[in-house]
Amino acid sequence: MAYRLKEVARKPERFSSGHRMCAGCGAPIVVRQVLRALKPEDHAVIGCATGCLEVSSFLYPYTSWRDSFIHNAFENSAATISGAEAAYNALKKKGKITGETKFIAFGGDGGTYDIGLQSLSGAMERGHDMVYVCYDNGAYMNTGIQRSSATPLYADTTTSPAGSKIPGKMQWRKDLTEIMVKHHLPYVAQTAPLGNMKDLYEKAEKAIYTKGPCFLNVLAPCPRGWRYDAENLMEISKLAVETCFWPLYEVIDGKYVINYKPKNKLPVKEFLKTQGRFRHLFRAGNEYMIEQIQAEVDRRWEELLRLAGEA
Amino acid sequence: MAIRERMSGNEAVAFAMKQINPDVVAAFPITPSTEIPQYFSTYVSNGEVDTEFIAVESEHSAMSACIGAQAAGGRAMTATSANGLALMWECLYIAACSRLPIVMAVVNRTMSGPLNIHNDHSDSMGARDSGWIQLYSENNQEAYDNMLMAHRIAEHPSVMLPVMVCQDGFITSHAVENIELVEDDKVKAFVGEYNPVHYLLNRDNPISMGPLDHFTHTFEHKRQQAQAMMNAKNVILEVAREFEKLTGRKYGFFEEYRTEDAETVIVVLNSTAGTVKYVVDQMRKEGKKVGLIKPRVYRPFPVDEIASALSRFKAIAVMDKADSFNAAGGPLFTDVTSAMYAKSVFGPKVINYIYGLGGRDVRTDDIELVFNNLLKIVETGEVGSVYNYLGVRE
Known part of the structure; x- marks a missing residue:
């Protein structure tokens, strides 16, 4: 069935409004769209790592989650959901539960790339029928914008501050999507909240309804950490894709598919200049930083094209 | 008639787990408790239990998966020792405050450092204020008996707290001694079915667990947790009395x-x-x-x-x-x-x-x-x- 935003938007809301996520934050948009991909008749057990999403969506005694939801700790969203999925299998065999339940774990880049990487890797390797969704905003935003291994090179964060000697984060970002591809999962995809959300929706649907462990890495811009005005969220998300800073692609049973190839690949500075965390890159004498980032973005894009057989 | 056997403490615990037949066991090997998941995974491989065995990649994930499984509405169990228990530490508190009646066999071993695989009680003593009920066992028989009583205590509506059953690493975990086992059907009847009131897999009444609680509610929740530990005293004695009727073996505090x-x-x-x-x-x-x-x-x-x-x-x-x-x-x-x-x-x-x-x-x-x-x-x-x-x- 062809994707129609109007129809998708009419599906029952599973992540209700009234949560405390910031205006202009990508994460709740990602969550709503992912959950819309669930069939209305299916129940979901949703896990969430400690982070902005958890502390803003489930403040006792209020919850935004209409499905069953569990927050355990920072680093164990994947392991927690793997346990719930195992219990489901056991209880289903015993005939104690009926109907279809899907298992989704959310985590930010802190809870996924860093402290939760082991838990994620373990759960994926064990083959639980679940989806792990990383909403990647490129730093530990909940504790106040500290660098993570997902933070881009030279970004100014509170633990990689752009100073007079050290100009921000000195390392490239870790390529978690590729790390998950190398787990040889049935479905891995990289996506972003974009336009009519077709890419995100369809990938969420595939991930949820592909049997086995699936992984989605979703770009989720953060107005506080990236320093942009709330209304620019969708524009920044689009620029991340148009510059190939954040390519949209999926790997189905090991086969790479690039979902969007920009006709005119924009220079990465178009993405960088929209955000305060990269402001120091635009000072006179720092041109080399943008050049380095451009070179690395190009290199990774070329590599992706090669993997997809399009180089 | 009770069954006379010879077993190590680890085998006795694993055998109790087999008779309990939980929904999920998530465990990671660590000396001297390693034999417990080994025995148990053999029961799984041979179809002697209905359990989903999760061979996790760490003890942190073992306890995390147990929390997920128990919250989902299943009965979850695990086993560990020393550093493994320490790696679970964060989740021990979460399991207890989430009022999840998980049962864990702890085979006591020295906490590192220095690295030492032998027995002392520094591991479970470190967890004494985590909100878990702790039962200690002199020998294989007591470890077995405590395991059989653990779920009844943990799952009692006035308690709803996790239980750890401790025994001494190597000294009792590996020493083979005589033991009197209870018949499978009697264990099944004694332990009973787990029928949780609130659980994630109840699609008719979805719940959220593990909130951000703040100073507005945490104190009240902790007070309830403390009350559950007080309530556990009577329940432990009630269950012991019932167990005595079943086996003739008498237990108290x-x-x-x-x-x-x-x-x-x-x-x-x-x-x-x-x-x-x-x-x-x-x-x-x-x-x-x-x-x-x-x-x-x-x-x-x-x-x-x-x-x-x-x-x-x-x-x-x-x-x-x-x-x-x-x-x-x-x-x-x-x-x-x-x-x-x-x-x-x-x-x-x-x-x-x-x-x-x-x-x-x-x-x-x-x-x-x-x-x-x-x-x-x-x-x-x-x-x-x-x-x-x-x-x-x-």
Whole structure:
């Protein structure tokens, strides 16, 4: 069935409004769209790592989650959901539960790339029928914008501050999507909240309804950490894709598919200049930083094209 | 008819788990508890249980998966030791505050560092304030029996707390001894079905678990958790009475051994109690009025009962197989003496021995030395040193 935003938007809301996520934050948009991909008749057990999403969506005694939801700790969203999925299998065999339940774990880049990487890797390797969704905003935003291994090179964060000697984060970002591809999962995809959300929706649907462990890495811009005005969220998300800073692609049973190839690949500075965390890159004498980032973005894009057989 | 067998403590625990047939077991190997998931995964492989076995990549994930499984509405179990228990530490608190009646076999081993695979109690003592009920076991039989009672205690509506069943690494976990097992059908009937009220897989009544609670509600939730631990006292005794009807084996908060006319007693946990019993018998032959108090239930701590029981003696040695590094005494000593003080039991002289750290052998002459010191205290009225080390080279 062809994707129609109007129809998708009419599906029952599973992540209700009234949560405390910031205006202009990508994460709740990602969550709503992912959950819309669930069939209305299916129940979901949703896990969430400690982070902005958890502390803003489930403040006792209020919850935004209409499905069953569990927050355990920072680093164990994947392991927690793997346990719930195992219990489901056991209880289903015993005939104690009926109907279809899907298992989704959310985590930010802190809870996924860093402290939760082991838990994620373990759960994926064990083959639980679940989806792990990383909403990647490129730093530990909940504790106040500290660098993570997902933070881009030279970004100014509170633990990689752009100073007079050290100009921000000195390392490239870790390529978690590729790390998950190398787990040889049935479905891995990289996506972003974009336009009519077709890419995100369809990938969420595939991930949820592909049997086995699936992984989605979703770009989720953060107005506080990236320093942009709330209304620019969708524009920044689009620029991340148009510059190939954040390519949209999926790997189905090991086969790479690039979902969007920009006709005119924009220079990465178009993405960088929209955000305060990269402001120091635009000072006179720092041109080399943008050049380095451009070179690395190009290199990774070329590599992706090669993997997809399009180089 | 009960089944007479010979089993190690680990096999006894694994066998209890097989009879309980939980929905999920998530475990990671660590000496000396490794055999438990080994035995259990064999039961799974041979179709002897209905359990989903999750061979997790760490103990942190073992406890995390148990939390997920139990929250989902299943019965979840695990086993661990020492550093494995420490790696679970964060999740132990979450399991308890989420009121998830998970049952875990702890095979006591020395906490690193230095690295040491042998037995002491530094692992479970570190978790004593995590909100878990702690049951201690002298031998394979008690470990088995405690496992059978654990779910009944944990899942009682007035409790809803996780339980750890502790036994001594190698000393009882690996030693093969006689054991009396309960028949499968009787275990099944005794343990019963797990019917949670609120659980994630209930699609008709979805719930959210693990909130950000803040200062507006956390204190109330902690108070309820504390109440559950208080409620556990009665439940532990009720379940023990029922278990006695089933097996003839009697359990309480602690065991008293030859204490009727005793003037001095040793208070000690787990396998060392067996050694103390032997020494008590020997010294009794010489007319010495010595006895033993062996706590089985350490959390909740039976303050009234233990203070009242100890009030009858003249001198008491509390033996700790873990140090608190507080320059004052081990954890059991601190709890026993504060219980006595709180209940105005000022008569007995009480001293502490830290013993057996890192699995150092505790021999009968070590125990005799403790009793002789107690008898001297009774004779002279002089306590001398309160905080002592037994069997260490200094």
